[in-house]
Amino acid sequence: MLGAWGGWQAFRRCASLPRTQRAVRLRVREALGAREPADEVKVQGWVRSVRSQKEVLFLHINDGSSLENLQVVADPSLENRDLTFGSAVEVQGKLVKSPHRMQNVELKAKTIRVVGPCDTWLFPLKTKERHPLEYIRQFPHLRCRSNTLGSLLRIRSEATAAIHSFFQDNGYVHIHTPIITSNDCEGAGELFQIETSNEARESAEKTHFFSVPAFLTVSGQLHLEVMAGAFTHVFTFGPTFRAENSQSRRHLAEFYMVEAELSFTESLQDIMQVMEALFKTTASTVLSKCPRDVELFHKYIAPTQKDRLEQMLKNKFVIISYNEAVEILKQASQTFTFKPEWGCDLQTEHEKYLVKHCGEVPVFVINYPYDLKPFYMRDNEDEPQHTVAAVDLLVPGIGELCGGSLREERLPFLKSRLQRLGLADAYQWYLDLRKFGSVPHGGFGMGFERYLQCILGVDNIKDVIPFPRFSHSCLL
Amino acid sequence: MLGAWGGWQAFRRCASLPRTQRAVRLRVREALGAREPADEVKVQGWVRSVRSQKEVLFLHINDGSSLENLQVVADPSLENRDLTFGSAVEVQGKLVKSPHRMQNVELKAKTIRVVGPCDTWLFPLKTKERHPLEYIRQFPHLRCRSNTLGSLLRIRSEATAAIHSFFQDNGYVHIHTPIITSNDCEGAGELFQIETSNEARESAEKTHFFSVPAFLTVSGQLHLEVMAGAFTHVFTFGPTFRAENSQSRRHLAEFYMVEAELSFTESLQDIMQVMEALFKTTASTVLSKCPRDVELFHKYIAPTQKDRLEQMLKNKFVIISYNEAVEILKQASQTFTFKPEWGCDLQTEHEKYLVKHCGEVPVFVINYPYDLKPFYMRDNEDEPQHTVAAVDLLVPGIGELCGGSLREERLPFLKSRLQRLGLADAYQWYLDLRKFGSVPHGGFGMGFERYLQCILGVDNIKDVIPFPRFSHSCLL
Numbered sequence: 001m002l003g004a005w006g007g008w009q010a011f012r013r014c015a016s017l018p019r020t021q022r023a024v025r026l027r028v029r030e031a032l033g034a035r036e037p038a039d040e041v042k043v044q045g046w047v048r049s050v051r052s053q054k055e056v057l058f059l060h061i062n063d064g065s066s067l068e069n070l071q072v073v074a075d076p077s078l079e080n081r082d083l084t085f086g087s088a089v090e091v092q093g094k095l096v097k098s099p100h101r102m103q104n105v106e107l108k109a110k111t112i113r114v115v116g117p118c119d120t121w122l123f124p125l126k127t128k129e130r131h132p133l134e135y136i137r138q139f140p141h142l143r144c145r146s147n148t149l150g151s152l153l154r155i156r157s158e159a160t161a162a163i164h165s166f167f168q169d170n171g172y173v174h175i176h177t178p179i180i181t182s183n184d185c186e187g188a189g190e191l192f193q194i195e196t197s198n199e200a201r202e203s204a205e206k207t208h209f210f211s212v213p214a215f216l217t218v219s220g221q222l223h224l225e226v227m228a229g230a231f232t233h234v235f236t237f238g239p240t241f242r243a244e245n246s247q248s249r250r251h252l253a254e255f256y257m258v259e260a261e262l263s264f265t266e267s268l269q270d271i272m273q274v275m276e277a278l279f280k281t282t283a284s285t286v287l288s289k290c291p292r293d294v295e296l297f298h299k300y301i302a303p304t305q306k307d308r309l310e311q312m313l314k315n316k317f318v319i320i321s322y323n324e325a326v327e328i329l330k331q332a333s334q335t336f337t338f339k340p341e342w343g344c345d346l347q348t349e350h351e352k353y354l355v356k357h358c359g360e361v362p363v364f365v366i367n368y369p370y371d372l373k374p375f376y377m378r379d380n381e382d383e384p385q386h387t388v389a390a391v392d393l394l395v396p397g398i399g400e401l402c403g404g405s406l407r408e409e410r411l412p413f414l415k416s417r418l419q420r421l422g423l424a425d426a427y428q429w430y431l432d433l434r435k436f437g438s439v440p441h442g443g444f445g446m447g448f449e450r451y452l453q454c455i456l457g458v459d460n461i462k463d464v465i466p467f468p469r470f471s472h473s474c475l476l
Numbered sequence: 477m478l479g480a481w482g483g484w485q486a487f488r489r490c491a492s493l494p495r496t497q498r499a500v501r502l503r504v505r506e507a508l509g510a511r512e513p514a515d516e517v518k519v520q521g522w523v524r525s526v527r528s529q530k531e532v533l534f535l536h537i538n539d540g541s542s543l544e545n546l547q548v549v550a551d552p553s554l555e556n557r558d559l560t561f562g563s564a565v566e567v568q569g570k571l572v573k574s575p576h577r578m579q580n581v582e583l584k585a586k587t588i589r590v591v592g593p594c595d596t597w598l599f600p601l602k603t604k605e606r607h608p609l610e611y612i613r614q615f616p617h618l619r620c621r622s623n624t625l626g627s628l629l630r631i632r633s634e635a636t637a638a639i640h641s642f643f644q645d646n647g648y649v650h651i652h653t654p655i656i657t658s659n660d661c662e663g664a665g666e667l668f669q670i671e672t673s674n675e676a677r678e679s680a681e682k683t684h685f686f687s688v689p690a691f692l693t694v695s696g697q698l699h700l701e702v703m704a705g706a707f708t709h710v711f712t713f714g715p716t717f718r719a720e721n722s723q724s725r726r727h728l729a730e731f732y733m734v735e736a737e738l739s740f741t742e743s744l745q746d747i748m749q750v751m752e753a754l755f756k757t758t759a760s761t762v763l764s765k766c767p768r769d770v771e772l773f774h775k776y777i778a779p780t781q782k783d784r785l786e787q788m789l790k791n792k793f794v795i796i797s798y799n800e801a802v803e804i805l806k807q808a809s810q811t812f813t814f815k816p817e818w819g820c821d822l823q824t825e826h827e828k829y830l831v832k833h834c835g836e837v838p839v840f841v842i843n844y845p846y847d848l849k850p851f852y853m854r855d856n857e858d859e860p861q862h863t864v865a866a867v868d869l870l871v872p873g874i875g876e877l878c879g880g881s882l883r884e885e886r887l888p889f890l891k892s893r894l895q896r897l898g899l900a901d902a903y904q905w906y907l908d909l910r911k912f913g914s915v916p917h918g919g920f921g922m923g924f925e926r927y928l929q930c931i932l933g934v935d936n937i938k939d940v941i942p943f944p945r946f947s948h949s950c951l952l
Contacts, residue, residue, distance in 0.1 A: 027647060027708070029647075044708070044739075044740040044915075045708070046705075046706075046913050047913075063707075063708045063739075064649065064706045064707030064708050065647060065707070065708065086912050086913045087913050088740075088913040088914065088915045090740070115740070115914075115915050115916070116885070116910075116912075116913045116914035116915050117913070118911070118912045118913045119911055119912065122911065122912075123911075123912045140702075140905075141702045141905045141906075141908060141909060142702075142705075142908070142912065144702065144703055144705070144706035144707070145705065145706045149706075150706055150707075153649060153651065153703070153706075153707070154649060154707075156650075156652075157644075157649045157650040157651070160640075160650050160652075161640060161644050161650065164636075164637060164640055168633075168637050171503060171505075171541060173540065173629060173630060173633045174632075174633040174636050174637065175629065175633070175942055176632075176636075176715070176732060176941065176942055177942070177943070178730060178942070178943040178945060178952075179655065179692075179715045179717075179730055180668075180717075180729070180730050180945050180950060181950065181952065182950045182951070182952070183952065190672075191672070191673045192656075192670045192671065192672060192673070192685075193670070193671055193672070193673040194668045194669070194670060194692065195668065195669055195671070196666075196667070196668060196669065196719040197667045197668070197669040197689075197691065197719070209668075209719055209721075209729070209947055209948075210729075210945070210947070210948060210949065210950035211948045211949070211950075212950060213673075214950050215673065216655075216670065222952070223942070223943060223952065226616075226617045226618075226620065226952070227620055227629070227942065229522075229618075229620070229621065230522075230540045230620040230621045230625075230626060230629075231539075231540030231541070231620070231626075231629070231630075232503070232520070232521070232539045232540050232541065238714070238715070239652070239655045239714070239715070241655075241656075243672040243673070243685055245685075253656070253685070253686075254654060254655055254656050256652060263520075263539075264520040264564075264566070264591070409592070429616075429617040429951075429952055430617075432617060432618070433617060434592075435594070435595055435598065435599075436562050436592075436594045436595065436598075436599045436618065437522050437523075437562045437563050437564040437592045437593070437594045438564065438591075438592035439520075439564045439591050439592050440591070465652065466651055466652055466653065466654070466699070466703065467653070467654040467699060469654060469656050469686070471685055471686070472685075472686060472687045473686065473687070474656060474657065474658045474686035474687075474688060474690050475658070475905075476654075476657065476658070476659065476698070476699065476702070476905055
């Protein structure tokens, strides 16, 4: 993409400048994509390798704008003892076509200034080493300078933009749903509670800052439902929290969720269509915007992931009902730790089996038992309180990636269910939404970190988020 | 923008369909922008007015895709008692050119189905009333259905997208900085602390979920600095928190901040340039994407704001030093509650005076006293520990909108300042950033809600966020 002298705007700015003017500053990515030679450019970045030969000094510098480094060629007289791996430099010189096969452009240095030296002895990253992800995880403030995390975070940034675009292009209004909330959406209990730091230090007998107990959100869904009653199609993309005491490769205490809610929707099909389009559109955008970064993962981290992803993008996602899923599991030759039984939740082992059974493509499982799911899901009325219009999306290598449902929009159904749960008073406002112009609606949430794991083939969720938070760990 | 029969893609999809096919669903905005008449369209939304005449029934319906309603014209026989203000309807019919001056298009209804009735007696919003913002604030789950909040939230959504685009277009990598953090960035003390809900109920003698005390972030800056050491230009746009016991029109406990950090930056000029460009680009995008929504505010909420905004966008922002600011204030004829004095913080009354003094345009105030500012700001070395390279952006009607600085990148300066504060151990990782390839850098943060207040002229910050959180209030 940054191929032979096909480049960026900045370069044209640079090329058209009179020679007497001071050097034009270029990002490494701009320099690598330059169209034609240019005098007096300035590139800043961090040294990724130093190779000193008798007649020539080679540097590779990187400024995070791309995975690729810019090769700097200099006279050996420009070498100095601070010019080491990890140091920050400013190189001024001439951008020329490279004689080497590996790059199109190189920078013939006139001057090299070390802006900030690096104590390579103490620096935990080492030149030209491909450090394992477990190793660099110990250095949350430095690991972004490795190739792997560099690529990951560029991809994460592009995926974030792609998700925003997907919804905006399709007429959704973006809503910042609240982080602090007074309602415990799912009643799951694994909540973080919030106090002012003074309160926290004092006794239990106190007034709360918000007058009521306040928690970190586990989902923006109920607030999105409020908004879907005004804007029809809405989405949110923000942090959510679980106080799960788990050190697993699949869970974080703080993670990001993409959630959407659609009014005037009477079938799960509509919801599944959006889920599938979101998955595929975002992946395609990421693949076309940062092919080299994705390649790093598909080459060195998860060699089978490239084919797998192609399969996922090419094929229509499979849809099976929960009933069918249980039958498939019952007939499996495999022995499960948890015996598959109608009315029980699908375990990770079950999810993996189902995905494999369907040919290693994403699988929607729909229409779950009524009693397994939260109060807001819509009763299918196939038998009294038998199943609800819920959907989970299971994907290869991960298991559950998305969950969604039609919401119970019928006041009598919702009211009696909340009453049975003793929640009718707490959710008076939620019942109100069904009193004033209620419409059939539904929505879903997608775990953003799991999505990144899924397209890149990253095993541990801690490696796809800039600063992972989990039980017993909140570094920085 | 949605002018005379100049419309949307969906309409073309619709217009090219064979007449026998079932009705094509259109959003109100699409219908209003339609190019030519069309049979068999279906529009869904909420009724904003019902006018029943002898020969004809008029409805206005809105689905949140635009401020404008779609006029539905129907035979009086289609009226029914559930067809009231606030009810949800599905109208099928023919899109025709309207004979009326006020709209280009209207929908000649064949069928009208009430999807969800509305108990207008209990519904707190009333037809054709322009409810004051204070009134609708009492109904956080319904106020988004008013014109004002509808426009506000569409603008907020567009502004969010514009900010993401601004940074992405300029080569910044987006970073999700953590919400839960173990460091108290500014040492300001007004922090929310986090416990699992069980812990919170138990005694003070306990182990923390994260093993250390954990707080809600007050700024992503320090984490962005980590990332600026790898990607050169980075930004974040997320929630931040202050446990300020304030009910003011200017403060929230949960609000959004846009923050950017730039490596290889040696002057405040660079930072101010980005701040000014962000302000102006975002405002221009919003003005061009939702002119009608902005007009609502400039017409009914803040009639002088339109001119004011034009002035802000047209003129270069003013730059004055803190020294100059103090001199201006000392020479003011006005008497201040807080006497202006070198070394004291600027109060809101001072900020307002300075903005007025400079001609009601945004004003950068730079180079603040060393002792007023946090440890990470760069010593200007004009006199020993006299001023730091800090900048605040003051804007008409609001006061402080942005704050930024160059960061102290020199290890000895930073280390000795942290040691004096007794923080050197806690910030070992932050010192590390200065040990390994340190570069001159700086950045800023902009309060997103204040920005919206500033461009729209909204007086109370609670009216520019979907779900306001402040002391004694955490509704929903």
